[in-house]
Amino acid sequence: MTRILVVEDEPSIALALEDDLRREGYEVDLAVDGEEACRLAGADRYDLYLLDIMLPKRDGFEVCRYLRSEGVKAPILMLTARGQESEKVIGLELGADDYVTKPYGPRELRARIKALLRRTSEAPAAVFRFGQFELDTARCELRAGATPVPLKPLEFRLLEFFLRNQGRVHTRQRLLDAVWGQDTHITERVVDNQVTNLRKKIESDPENPRHLISVRGIGYRFDTQSVTER
Ligand code: CA
Numbered sequence: 001m002t003r004i005l006v007v008e009d010e011p012s013i014a015l016a017l018e019d020d021l022r023r024e025g026y027e028v029d030l031a032v033d034g035e036e037a038c039r040l041a042g043a044d045r046y047d048l049y050l051l052d053i054m055l056p057k058r059d060g061f062e063v064c065r066y067l068r069s070e071g072v073k074a075p076i077l078m079l080t081a082r083g084q085e086s087e088k089v090i091g092l093e094l095g096a097d098d099y100v101t102k103p104y105g106p107r108e109l110r111a112r113i114k115a116l117l118r119r120t121s122e123a124p125a126a127v128f129r130f131g132q133f134e135l136d137t138a139r140c141e142l143r144a145g146a147t148p149v150p151l152k153p154l155e156f157r158l159l160e161f162f163l164r165n166q167g168r169v170h171t172r173q174r175l176l177d178a179v180w181g182q183d184t185h186i187t188e189r190v191v192d193n194q195v196t197n198l199r200k201k202i203e204s205d206p207e208n209p210r211h212l213i214s215v216r217g218i219g220y221r222f223d224t225q226s227v228t229e230r
Contacts, residue, residue: 002117003027005046007037007063008079009055017050020106021113034058038066048117049076051096053087061094068095073140073153075116079104088186095153098180119157128163130211130222133202135163142201154179155198162212162222171219195220 004026008014014030021028029046031037033056041049041063049067053060064076078091078099088099097116100109125138134143137160142149151159157179162170170178172188180186195214199206213221 001027002047004048004050005029005031005037005040006050007031007055008052009033024110034063037063041067041072047074048113049074051076052079061090064091064094064096068153077112077116097153135159149201151201154194158194159198166222169215169218169221
């Protein structure tokens with residue numbers, strides 16, 4: 001059974017969410033402030049976190065950072081206030097996967113939750129090798145030899161997508177849809193930024209990448225030549 005932790009301090013919203021998600025067949029726990037959220041959370045405790053930003057004790061950003069620092073890989077969907085563009089950016093930077101703007105329709109929220117859960121469960125685990133690196137999707141780990149290379153959740157998913165679809169050219173929009181989720185309202189620029197971050201971690205010369213290649217006027221391609229799947 002899929003377990004969701006709802007972190008929301010406004011009782012009417014929290015109860016409506018809980019009700020709606022239970023009817024969808026999810027097992028739901030509720031945390032009413034940031035401290036309770038951190039206490040309940042754990043590496044394999046929940047399949048998804050629905051996280052409000054304005055919370056008593058510890059806000060949603062702090063909770064998000066804490067979860068990622070504790071090794072929680074489950075998707076985090078943030079609830080942001082309308083017009084707070086900066087909140088979305090900070091949230092995504094801290095490791096959130098997506099956000100929904102309040103007030104949201106229950107249908108939109110359900111669709112986002114399904115999309116996030118699908119993304120984390122669809123592909124069988126694999127170990128991909130390229131150069132001196134190994135990406136282990138079951139352990140959500142990138143290693144250079146025996147040394148783990150820290151990746152943010154978005155970087156991990158982007159790299160995994162490239163490796164699963166190696167040798168093909170992907171437009172920025174395609175990458176946004178596949179890695180960030182459909183109808184996210186973020187710009188293609190975000191893709192370039194993440195590619196730059198990723199190159200710093202996997203390329204010996206990030207200015208002249210061997211693996212993560214720019215295809216002019218189109219997008220990006222992950223070079224297959226040195227990639228093997230086990
Ligand atoms: Ca709130």
